Amino acid sequence: MPARRADSRAALSRTLDANLCKRCQGNPPDITVRGELLCKECFFRYVSTKVVKRMESFRVRNSQPGAERTLLLPISLGSCSLSLLHCLNSQLVRQNERTGRPGFKLHVLHVSDTESTAHLDKVKALFPDHVYSVIPLSDVSQLHYVTSIFSDQDRPTDLSGLLESLKSATSRTDISQILLRKLIVHFAQSHGCEAILWGDSTTRLAERTLAETAKGRGSSLPWIMTDGRSFQGITFYYPMRDLLTKETLSYLSLLQPPLIDLVVKDEVKPAVSTKNATIDDLMRQYFRGIERDFPSIVANVVRTASKLDSSLLDHAEAHCELCDMPLDGQSPENSRICYGCIRTLP
Amino acid sequence: MAPHVCEICQTARAQILRPKNHARICAPCFISTFEAEVAETIMSTELFQPGEKVAIGASGGKDSTVLASVLKTLNDRHDWKLDLVLLSIDEGITGYRDHSLEAVKRHSAAYDLPLKIVSYQELYGWSMDQVVAQIGKKGNCTYCGVFRRQALDRGAAMLGVGHVVTGHNADDVAETVLMNLLRGDLPRLSRATNILTHTPSAAKATADSCSQEVSFTDVKRSKPLMYAYEKEIVLYAHHKKLDYFSTECIYSPEAFRGSARTLIKNLERIRPESILDVVRSGIDMAKLVPGGDINCQGSCSSNKKQTVAANADNEEEAEGGCGSSNGKESGGEMAQMELKLQQDELAETSGMETEIKLPAKVTQAANKSDLSQNTASTGMSSIPIRTKQTKSLGKPERNVAPPKQKLGQCERCGYLSSQAICKACVLLEGLNKARPRTGIEVGGNPG
Ligand SMILES: [Zn+2]
Ligand SMILES: [Zn+2]
Ligand SMILES: [Zn+2]
Ligand SMILES: [Zn+2]
Numbered sequence: 001m002p003a004r005r006a007d008s009r010a011a012l013s014r015t016l017d018a019n020l021c022k023r024c025q026g027n028p029p030d031i032t033v034r035g036e037l038l039c040k041e042c043f044f045r046y047v048s049t050k051v052v053k054r055m056e057s058f059r060v061r062n063s064q065p066g067a068e069r070t071l072l073l074p075i076s077l078g079s080c081s082l083s084l085l086h087c088l089n090s091q092l093v094r095q096n097e098r099t100g101r102p103g104f105k106l107h108v109l110h111v112s113d114t115e116s117t118a119h120l121d122k123v124k125a126l127f128p129d130h131v132y133s134v135i136p137l138s139d140v141s142q143l144h145y146v147t148s149i150f151s152d153q154d155r156p157t158d159l160s161g162l163l164e165s166l167k168s169a170t171s172r173t174d175i176s177q178i179l180l181r182k183l184i185v186h187f188a189q190s191h192g193c194e195a196i197l198w199g200d201s202t203t204r205l206a207e208r209t210l211a212e213t214a215k216g217r218g219s220s221l222p223w224i225m226t227d228g229r230s231f232q233g234i235t236f237y238y239p240m241r242d243l244l245t246k247e248t249l250s251y252l253s254l255l256q257p258p259l260i261d262l263v264v265k266d267e268v269k270p271a272v273s274t275k276n277a278t279i280d281d282l283m284r285q286y287f288r289g290i291e292r293d294f295p296s297i298v299a300n301v302v303r304t305a306s307k308l309d310s311s312l313l314d315h316a317e318a319h320c321e322l323c324d325m326p327l328d329g330q331s332p333e334n335s336r337i338c339y340g341c342i343r344t345l346p
Numbered sequence: 347m348a349p350h351v352c353e354i355c356q357t358a359r360a361q362i363l364r365p366k367n368h369a370r371i372c373a374p375c376f377i378s379t380f381e382a383e384v385a386e387t388i389m390s391t392e393l394f395q396p397g398e399k400v401a402i403g404a405s406g407g408k409d410s411t412v413l414a415s416v417l418k419t420l421n422d423r424h425d426w427k428l429d430l431v432l433l434s435i436d437e438g439i440t441g442y443r444d445h446s447l448e449a450v451k452r453h454s455a456a457y458d459l460p461l462k463i464v465s466y467q468e469l470y471g472w473s474m475d476q477v478v479a480q481i482g483k484k485g486n487c488t489y490c491g492v493f494r495r496q497a498l499d500r501g502a503a504m505l506g507v508g509h510v511v512t513g514h515n516a517d518d519v520a521e522t523v524l525m526n527l528l529r530g531d532l533p534r535l536s537r538a539t540n541i542l543t544h545t546p547s548a549a550k551a552t553a554d555s556c557s558q559e560v561s562f563t564d565v566k567r568s569k570p571l572m573y574a575y576e577k578e579i580v581l582y583a584h585h586k587k588l589d590y591f592s593t594e595c596i597y598s599p600e601a602f603r604g605s606a607r608t609l610i611k612n613l614e615r616i617r618p619e620s621i622l623d624v625v626r627s628g629i630d631m632a633k634l635v636p637g638g639d640i641n642c643q644g645s646c647s648s649n650k651k652q653t654v655a656a657n658a659d660n661e662e663e664a665e666g667g668c669g670s671s672n673g674k675e676s677g678g679e680m681a682q683m684e685l686k687l688q689q690d691e692l693a694e695t696s697g698m699e700t701e702i703k704l705p706a707k708v709t710q711a712a713n714k715s716d717l718s719q720n721t722a723s724t725g726m727s728s729i730p731i732r733t734k735q736t737k738s739l740g741k742p743e744r745n746v747a748p749p750k751q752k753l754g755q756c757e758r759c760g761y762l763s764s765q766a767i768c769k770a771c772v773l774l775e776g777l778n779k780a781r782p783r784t785g786i787e788v789g790g791n792p793g
Contacts, residue, residue, distance in 0.1 A: 213623075216626045218626070218631040296688050297683060297687065300528075300529070301530070309634050
């Protein structure tokens with residue numbers, strides 16, 4: 001990025017015009033990003049730079065012509081995964097323009113509920129160059145290695161029956177999330193995908209850091225936070241990990257045409273004091289405030305959790321049969337599931 | 347509402363909805379379960395040696411009152427032969443400790459435990475009233491906080507006791523775990539989740555076995571109530587009719603702790619078990635902290651029971667009373683950290699070029715990640731002139747200690763310190779310089 005550097009040097013040498021974009025000093029600013037007033041173009045570049053930096057291993061020169069690696073991109077139709085799809089689509093377009101071929105292929109997966117399919121059709125129409133799959137979460141009932149845990153506990157093995165059998169909203173969300181991830185991993189592995197690109201933003205990862213901590217799953221954090229081999233075996237990437245959720249929302253709004261209407265809203269329930277609130281709701285609401293006032297603290301939480309050294313658990317032989325966490329002094333003797341899973345399946 | 351029968355004894359009427367797991371039980375079953383759980387914690391962690399001298403840090407508040415009562419009960423019941431003593435600190439603020447010290451005196455009589463009250467005057471040569479007379483009201487909380495951190499250890503050493511127990515409960519530990527995730531301090535997270543913290547010289551001393559004298563740098567610290575819910579401690583005190591002095595802290599907590607405290611309260615509402623789950627997560631995470639035992643200087647790597655050095659300079663676990671956490675003066679703590687993190691980011695993204703242009707302070711701040719092992723405290727040069735700055739230890743831009751520094755001992759008094767001279771000694775030097783006093787040797791080993 002020699003051009004950028006020259007830009008910034010030039011900008012430093014003269015006094016900055018506060019009425020213009022801080023980076024290019026050419027356009028009027030459209031948005032404040034981490035304390036800097038930026039124009040749309042510079043904001044787009046900011047977002048895409050952060051994503052591309054995380055996709056280093058998938059540059060064109062690392063790919064075999066005609067044998068590009070397929071990456072699974074699960075999209076929830078939230079602002080993070082939609083922004084990621086847009087960024088990666090643009091990256092592929094640029095790669096094609098520059099070198100005539102892409103550095104990777106995308107397989108987009110949506111685990112559906114009923115209301116989201118209409119949105120997904122619009123997404124497909126906008127980004128038609130990728131393979132799309134839609135599966136229901138209830139497909140997870142077909143995975144025997146998953147359902148055997150529930151049947152051994154005399155629980156229903158069909159998804160809705162299982163969720164109904166759980167007492168708290170937190171447990172239902174927790175189990176749904178675990179099953180969702182398992183289903184996605186299974187899909188990736190059975191569809192020749194080399195890695196999974198998760199859409200989690202910094203904010204989402206910070207929410208998860210505190211939520212998993214509160215659920216007694218603290219030792220799973222280094223796997224959740226870092227790019228690399230997951231304990232399910234497949235490689236995980238988090239290309240959005242340097243962006244805030246609010247930045248993905250701004251991104252989708254400022255794009256031409258805007259994509260913000262495609263976002264399937266996940267409502268934050270207003271009262272965290274009620275019995276039906278979940279730990280995840282609480283953390284989402286908490287970080288909404290922190291993100292607004294202290295964005296760098298959000299990033300610092302994720303950085304801190306990433307410093308935990310997962311290799312210190314590498315020697316663990318057994319894994320939780322539900323969430324796949326290494327069982328290393330984590331749970332009672334002979335338990336097949338970890339402390340966090342025992343808590344959530346009382 | 348139909349009366350429930352106690353889930354444990356199946357006979358008495360259930361009077362208590364147990365905060366920890368919402369079990370409906372009767373008061374006698376609650377009392378015995380609570381005691382059994384504390385006993386289980388103590389025995390499974392082999393917290394005490396038979397016959398060990400143990401000082402109970404007693405503030406007269408609910409936590410330390412319950413701790414004293416339970417330890418006394420268990421010591422008799424299980425014949426642990428512990429030599430228990432109540433240890434109270436008198437800061438020397440006229441009127442401030444009167445009620446709580448009265449409570450501790452009643453406990454001493456009620457539990458038949460000897461009481462030792464040590465004053466700042468005895469320990470440091472200065473009472474807080476004298477400090478205030480010397481430096482004025484502003485900033486005196488710094489002195490109080492710094493002195494308090496060492497006071498229990500110094501007081502214990504004066505009594506020839508090598509082990510101090512404090513009343514930190516599960517809520518305190520959970521709060522500290524979340525707080526240190528928020529401010530990015532894994533070493534402190536790790537220390538907070540250890541039931542027993544050790545100084546390096548204490549580890550050595552135990553290995554060398556029994557020398558009679560106890561140096562205050564050799565004092566072990568532990569928290570036997572770290573798995574007990576705050577609400578259950580209150581219930582226990584209520585049903586045992588313990589009389590305690592409510593030490594409602596008159597200051598609001600610093601921003602990070604306040605934020606973590608609110609989260610813990612909300613979590614407890616959603617899922618009561620989550621307080622212990624946070625503690626559990628903290629313990630598991632502590633095992634994954636890279637170089638986690640860096641402070642142990644090898645003494646604990648061989649020891650399966652993980653002990654971590656108590657970094658005295660940074661020990662910051664919400665101890666009662668006036669002290670290190672004056673909300674009014676450090677209310678902008680989160681904002682300050684935000685600013686510092688932004689400067690770090692800026693320095694990182696603009697590289698060398700900026701690093702040269704920026705004031706030295708920011709360049710140093712950019713090194714902070716190298717310092718993460720060494721949550722260095724305030725530079726001594728700034729004390730006591732800028733006393734206000736020294737009280738919030740987490741305050742990032744004050745993290746200006748030279749990078750390679752490791753936890754060592756104060757050159758003057760031998761106390762654990764990440765600086766050549768510990769904060770207490772620095773503060774005392776300032777005080778003593780202004781009003782030279784003779785005949786008081788601080789840090790002199792009184793044994
Ligand atoms: Zn611009
Ligand atoms: Zn599990
Ligand atoms: Zn009973
Ligand atoms: Zn000293």
